[in-house]
Amino acid sequence: MYKQIEQALEKIGSSDKPKQEKIKAILKRYANSEIGLDEAYYDLLEEELIPMPQRCGMSAKIPVTQQDEKRLKEKINNMLL
Numbered sequence: 527m528y529k530q531i532e533q534a535l536e537k538i539g540s541s542d543k544p545k546q547e548k549i550k551a552i553l554k555r556y557a558n559s560e561i562g563l564d565e566a567y568y569d570l571l572e573e574e575l576i577p578m579p580q581r582c583g584m585s586a587k588i589p590v591t592q593q594d595e596k597r598l599k600e601k602i603n604n605m606l607l
Contacts, residue, residue, distance in 0.1 A: 527567045528590045528598065531556075534576045535601055541575075549575050550606060557602040563590060 531553070538549055549570065556566035570576045
């Protein structure tokens with residue numbers, strides 16, 4: 527989840543303008559702590575802004591630390607400037 531959001535942020539420049547604006551709006555809400563990481567992820571999935579993950583057996587949800595989230599929010603804020 528965290529990695530997919532990070533990848534969406536890195537690839538935002540290669541998206542068309544309407545898609546970029548949708549991604550930025552969702553990530554901005556996340557960076558401003560209006561929504562959590564899970565909600566941002568599911569919003570990006572619902573809007574088809576990130577690919578649906580492939581099902582592959584059982585995979586454990588990798589815990590995201592507060593520092594991971596802080597770094598991600600900083601990246602988002604830097605991108606939005």
